[in-house]
Amino acid sequence: MNGVSGIQGFWQAIAEGRLVFASGVPVFMVLLLVVLVPLLVWYLYGRTTRPLTQNDRIALTAMRSMALVMLLLMLLRPIIQEWETNPQETYLAILVDDSQSMQINDGSTSQQSRIQAVQNALSPSVLSALREQYQLRTFAFGRDVRRLNSPNDLTAADNRSDISTAISHVGEQLGSLPLNAVVVISDGGDNSNLDPATTAEVLGGREVPVFTVGVGQPEVTPxxxxxxxxxxxxxxxxxxxxxxxxxxxxxxxxxxxxxxxxxxxxxxxxxxxxxxxxxxxxxxxxPVVPDRNAAIxxxxxxxxxxxxxxxxxxxxxxxVDNSLPETRNILYVDGHPRNEFKFIRRALDADDDLRLASYLQTGPGRFYRQGIENALELSTGFPEDKEALYAYEGLLIGDVELDFFSEGQLGLIRDFVAERGGGLLVSGMVDDAFIDTPLSDVLPLELVRSNSLPGQLQGGIRRGAHATGTMFTPVLTTEGEFANALRLGSSDSENRTRWQDLPELQGIYVTGQAKAGATVLLEHPDLQYQRQPLPVLATQRYGSGRSVALTTASTWRWQMLMPSEDDSHERLWRQMARWLTDEALARVEIELNQESYHAGDEVDVSVRVRDNVFELDNNASVWLQVTMPNGEIAEQAMSWDINDDGTYRATLPATDEGVYQLLVDVTSTSGDGATLEQQGSFAVTPSLREYNDAGLDRRLLQRVAGSSGGRYYELSELDSMLTDLASAPTPYARQVDRDIWHHAFWLGLLLLMLFAEWAYRRYRGLS
Structure with a gap:
């Protein structure tokens, strides 16, 4: 230990608590003596036979005190306790971040990328010195961990950083060996779902410290x-x-x-x-309008x-998956022919994505079916079992009386919304006879008896001057303005203008106020009930589905009283029909664990299967066919998840960038035993996770080091880190006591102080 390093080592040892005295005197007692010696010398120099000037007294006190303190310390024999390991007896692991963020040149390394700065820091001379002291193991990590033969093999090409997995991998690989420490060199850009500090803490529990070295700047600007x-x-x-x-x-x-x-x-x-x-x-x-029916x-x-x-x-x-959707089936029942029915059918028939099957009562005991797929559909009237009703995604009910449905059919309607996830829209009058029936449970409005309403609201729609029969322009609520189902223009201003241009509606059926959990989209501009505007269009979630109440039967005026080229009426009804059925459950549903994927990711595909009455099916045979971006096709059977009813799973590797097409083939062994298909898709895209928030994350690296008993360093402090590493206490290091006075520097300094004091006294004519 040379003179300069001896002084530095002395003060660092005091700061770190590694300085002790062989005589057994506590350090605090020595420090007290060091303070008292100058006071005593100052006092004695004040009693000299010849008076001293203030400057002489200060100079002589300083030199005599320093000499006496050094002599005192020599007598007490200070030693520094250090830890050292025998060369080549322990292992050292160095983990280098090889992810894409290490390609960044953020101005912190003289126009070098981060990876180039690391390569320069891990020079052959540095690695050679480490190999003389340790059994050195170097690794590169990103998504995975690999052995690194040379820093020149670093590519900074991996699209993910997983510090936790890297530390865990080294712990498993070298855990049975005398591992002295782990060094992690990274910008801290961890984008895994694990906390690396927790993993490092496990190594710390085995007395293996993790030293972290930060690369880069905290911010990449501009x-x-x-x-x-x-x-x-x-x-x-x-x-x-x-x-x-x-x-x-x-x-x-x-x-x-x-x-x-x-x-x-x-x-x-x-x-x-x-x-x-x-x-x-x-x-x-x-706004983008896809030009083809495909996943784009x-x-x-x-x-x-x-x-x-x-x-x-x-x-x-x-x-954007713009593949042709499956046709949405909607059942429409009405108690009598109405203008509303005619124009709704005309609007929906023009939409290829919708099929409207209708069951219309044309007179006592007389019914008319339209839009049916076969002669048996609705041949016995409104469905009386789940299998028949659940074949539809949406249900529209017009003006019908209570006796139109049996008690079982009303319960079936409730289950259709709650269990099947279908959409229910009631258009027109809802007779107060439906109070306390399953239908009233589903509706978003609180049904009230007509005779309990204020006089001007009783009696349903009445012509003339009666308030319920007057013309009115419905008002869009705030929720209605932003509802996709009611959009008539791509911009807010165009949407408002087109709504203002619509003809007035005539008459409103008063059924009550919206329920607590319902959302009102349209309301009456004038009429109120219980100090709240009467709802014209309201909706609510109910179980797995949604219900809608439209309290007028005059939307046909939006078609008849507008120019022929205006499509507002058709658009609104098509959009409401799609919105109504948008969240209806399918018998086969595909779920992916992410919205998008990047090369190297694993794709977890889950398929949920239901039988013909939409009970979860655990007895299906499910096959998955995958069409790769290059056109290759792969097939595999999906396994039933014993912990999740009706769910079947498979895992796919996301290898090449592009669009992957999925085709699920299901054969059910329960219910109707039908063979079903469902399509899906996902994209594998270039990853940006390494470039978002790409600045140096010092806090993360400091947590990793602190949780394991290690320390954090900047890349410029790599030499200091290697020095500290050599003296870190580990189970494989032994304690060494170094006597700091066994150096010529300290003896020379003592003699110099004694000589200087003698020479000064002689110069001033003192004895």
């Missing part, structure tokens, strides 16, 4: 990033898809930038937008601005 893309297909006839981009930026506040959507090499939408403040995430919407992989783009450090997060791929 930068623009697409954080997320969400695409929602609207219910409009145009099948427009509203694509919402979440964009954040640092360093380009309030700048204008072009955002766009691309289908391959074709731009399908674009918009000039103003960016938000630094660190703010803003959302921008672009689009790409959102932001133009690159001058000076931007990170351009990889300026693009984001996402999937």
């Amino acid at each position: 930068d623009i990033a697409i954080r997320n893309v969400r695409s929602d297909a609207t219910l409009l006839d145009s099948e427009q898809v509203d694509v919402e981009l979440s964009v954040s930026q640092t360093g380009f506040a309030a700048d204008a930038v072009q955002i766009s959507i691309w289908d391959g090499d074709t731009q399908v939408a674009s918009r000039q937008v103003a960016l938000g403040n630094d660190g703010e995430t803003r959302r921008y919407t672009l 992989r689009y790409e959102a783009r932001i133009e690159t601005l001058t000076g931007e450090r990170l351009v990889e997060n300026n693009r984001y791929q996402f999937l």
Whole structure:
């Protein structure tokens, strides 16, 4: 230990509590003596035979005190306790982050990427010195962990960082060996679902410290990033898809930038937008109309601005599944021929995605079927069992009286919504005779008896000056303005204008107020009940499905009194029919564990199977066929999940980027024994998880080190880390006492102080 390092080691040993005295005197007593010696010397120099100047007294006190303190410390024999291991007796593991974020040049390493800085730091001389001291094992990690022969083999190409798995892997691989420590070199960009600090704590419990080395800057600026893309297909006839981009930026506040959507090499939408403040995430919407019935992989783009450090997060791929949907079956029953029935049928018949089967009472005991698929459908009237009613996704009920349904059929309607997840819409009058029946449970309105209503609201719709029969323009509530089912235009302003242009409706059936959990979408502009506007259109969730109440029978006026080219009436009814049936359960449903995937991910496919009465089916034979992006087809049987009724699972590797098509084939051995098919798709896209929030995460790396008994260092402090590593207390290190006075520096310093004091006294003429 040379002189300079001896002084540094002395003070560091005091700070770390490694300085002790062989004489057994506590350190605090020694420090007290060190304080008292100068006071005593100052006092004695004040009693000299010849008076001293203030400067002489200070100089002589300082030199004599230093000499006496050093002599005192020599007599007490200070030693520094250190830990050391014999060369080559223990193992050292070095884990280097090899994920894509390590490609970033964030200005922290003299125009080098992070991985280049690590390669330079782990020079041959550094690794050679480590190999002389340890059995060295080096690893690269990203999604997985692999042995690393040389830092030059690092590629920074993995699209995921999993520090926890990397630490766990080393612990398992070297756990039976004398592992001295683990070193993790990373930017802290962990995007796994595990907490690496918890894994490091396990190693710490085995007295294996984890030392972490941070690479990069806390912020990558300036930068623009697409954080997320969400695409929602609207219910409009145009099948427009509203694509919402979440964009954040640092360093380009309030700048204008072009955002766009691309289908391959074709731009399908674009918009000039103003960016938000630094660190703010803003959302921008672009409408896209798919040009084909297929699962389409689009790409959102932001133009690159001058000076931007990170351009990889300026693009984001996402999937819009515009495949032809299965036909939605809707049953419409009405108690008598009405204009409303005629125009609703006309609107829905023009939609290829909808099939409207109707059962219309045309007179006493006389009924008319329309839109049926075969002669047996509705041949005995309204369905009387689950299998027949559950074949439909939606149910429309017009003006019918209580005796139209049996008690069992009313219970069946309730179950249709609650269990099957179907949609129920009641249009027109709901007789108060339905109070206390299963139908009243399902409806979003509280049915009240007519004679309990205020006089001006009694008697249903009456012509003339009666309040319930007057003309009115329904008012969109706040929820109604944003309801897709009621959109008549792509923009809010166009939507409001088209609603204002609609003809007035005539008459409202007063049935009561909306229930507590219901949502009112349209309300009467004037009439109130219990100080609340009368609801014209209300909805609520009920079990697995939804119910809707439309308290007028005059929407046909929106067709008859508008120009022939206006499609408002048709559009509204088609959208309401789709919305009504949108969440109806299917007998075969495909669920994926993620919205999108990246190369190397595992795709967990879950299929839920129900029988013909929509009971979960545990006795089905389920096969999964996957069509890869390159056209190859693979098949596998799906396994029943014993812990989840009706659920069958399979796992697929996401290897190549592109769109994967799924086809599920189900043969049920219960119920009707039918063979069913269901299609699905998912996209494997380039990953952005390594480029979002790509700054150095010091806090995470500090937690990892602290939880295991290690320490955190910057890459520039790598030499200090290696020095500390050599003296870290581990089960394989032995304690060594080093006498710090066994160095010529300290003896020379003592003699120098004694000589200096003697020379000064002689110079001043003192004895």
